[in-house]
Amino acid sequence: MKENFGFVRVAAAVPMMRVADCAYNVQIVKEQITEALEEGVEVICFPELTLTGYTSADLFFTQRLQQDTLAGLEQICAFTREKPIIVLVGAPLKVDNNLYNCAFVMTDGEVVGVVPKVNLPNTGEFYEKRWFTSGRAAMQHLAGGLMPRIPTIDLWCGDVPFGPDLLFTTNHYCFGIEICEDLWSPLPPSTQLAIQGAEIIFNLSSSNCVTGKHAFRRQMITQQSARVHCGYVYTSSGVGESSSDIVFSGSTYIAENGDLLEVGDRFQHESTLLISEIDVERLRTDRQRNTNFTKDQHGHYRKVNVAPIEREDGFSEPLHRRFSTTPFLPDAADSVAFSEDAFAIQINGLAHRWEHTGVDTLLLGISGGLDSTLALLVAVGTADLLGYDRKRIVGVTMPGFGTGDRTYHNALRLMELLGITHYEIPISQSVTDHLQAIGHDMNHHDATYENAQARMRTLILMDMANQKNGLVVGTGDMSELALGWTTYCGDHMSMYGINAGVPKTMVQYQVRYAADNLYGEEVAVLLKDILDTPISPELIPSADKESMDQRTEDVVGPYVLHDFFMYYFLRFGFTAEKIAYMASLAFEDLYDEQTIRHWLDVFRRRFFTQQFKRSCLPDGPKVIGISLSPRGDWRMPSDIHPMR
Secondary structure (H helix, E strand, O other), X not given: OEOOOOEEEEEEEEOOOXXXXXXXXXXXXXXXXXXXXXXXXXXXXXXXOOOOOHHHHHHHHOHHHHHHHHHHHHHHHHHOOOXXXXXXXXXEEEEOOEEEEEEEEEEOOEEEEEEEOOOOOOOOOOOHHHOOOOHHHHEEEEOOEEEEOOOEEEEOOEEEEEOOOEEEEOOOOEEEEEEOHHHHOOOOHHHHHHHOOOOEEEEEEOOOOOOOHHHHHHHHHHHHHHHOOOEEEEEEOOOOOOOOOOOOOOOEEEEEOOEEEEEOOOOOOOOEEEEEEEEHHHHHHHHHHOOOOOOOOOOOOEEEEOOOOOOOOEOOOOOOXXXXXXXXXXXXXXXXXXXXXXXXXXXXXXXXXXXXXXXXXXXXXXXXXXXXXXXXXXXXXXXXXXXXXXXXXEEEEXXXXXXXXXXXXXXXXXXXXXXXXXXXXXXXXXHHHHHHHOOOOOOOOOHHHHHHHHHHHHHHHHHHHHHOOEEEEEOOOHHHHHHOOOOOOOOOOOOEEOOOOOOHHHHHHHHHHHHHHOOOHHHHHHHHHHHHOOOOOOOOXXXXXXXXXXXXXXXXXXXXXXXXXHHHHHHHOOOHHHHHHHHHHHOOOOOOHHHHHHHHHHHHHHHHHOHHHHOOOOOOOOOOOOOOOOOOOOOOOOOOOOOO
């Protein structure tokens, strides 16, 4: 059976229905269930009052409509027999002479639970209290909170759990239900349902459409999913509802912990399905890290075991949801705000450290590469913020054995254009003297040969900092720290690691943003050339000064892959198998599975064996949601064996 890796495939259905025509609506529901089965959907959610329509008004009181509703529910229930799907449909139900607006949960020919709506609107165009009784009436106050007054109801299939206090549990996940107005209430039922264990909330709704409501409703759903770390599936009545005074658009949304996975097209004149997958393993990770996310005694909640038929072929592929190849980076719509915030965090962190230490200068090693370029841009922004002369920033380029003409000239030109103090201090002779002193063969280009250059550069910067009453600003980024691609007590060390919270893909993103938005054309052209330069430590001599024979990604692998691995391992603690599966989907047009697994093994080995370098990191600002600081986000023994 195929591994589902915690993904639950869900569907928000909008049937093209007819008001008060139960027989017709039942047929449309069956067709959509069939379509969902073909797509491998595990749970399908229909709108509020699916079988009757929301706008049936006083027809809700008629015996004919009530009888047709029960007959339709029985037909749909029978239709689910021996089918691997859970179906949520809305319908009115009379219980003890009260009429309730309910969600019916069905699977394998059984109704496993019925949830009545709690919060009934009674303003504007909605007068539900004219017809329906709140689900609170099915509960009563006893010691310890609300308890069910009507624990079960008698339906054609026997006694069925009834009440707003129901949690539905399967072998793989737990879900809860709220209905339309419940989400708009001061304390949505989904809040307590999630705290009590529901990982996915389904909302059967019939919310009308007015200008601006779509965006506001979308915001509410994403915020609620983030607030309670849940998946949220919302579906609402479509244009088939009556248009007497209001219009319905068939709004559908699928959200997960603040991320909107899918938004359906509105105003469709045909039945539609919105399908995606909720990752319950991701939700559980966030819940276990949130120590405030604990069950309390507020109310009584009953768990209903749901055992849908298992698919013979296991989890159906491929996934409908897509994964970004750059999960650290924002969507295009949020790009400007993201980059502005990132620069503001780095600049203000460095500004406070500069003021607090009272030093005169900032010192940076400038190589002409990406990391030192971003660090320099931050340093310049810091000087401008504080009103300091940019000449108080000291950039030092230190050409060595492998320095190429392109990076060398870019480093000099960048320092000149940004108006900082700059020095050129070649290191080849001093490193040669040092290597000869320790008896190292100069033709043996090993780690000793390479690391001696990195440590020499750090020695120069540290001594110059003493000389100029300065603070050495580190340039190494978070991706290098994750891989241990840094020389211990070389570029590994500084007095403030300004890029320590920025992964490599984000370094590239920020430099490109600076080129496009922050500087004039001459600086922009130079920054774009730096972006186009292959990433290299330039520690090994090349065939000539124009070529770049030593390329970092040839050795450690593509940074775009490593940042993907790092994000899902650090942020969610996923297994190597799940990360490889997700990467194979995200990078299907770029890397084959064998390549992905090879570099994932490299990431795992390097990440776990290089913790000792991260355990003694200098201070540096946290910029995104995770960091590798041993004082903050990531604490791990230095000698742990690589985990799967």
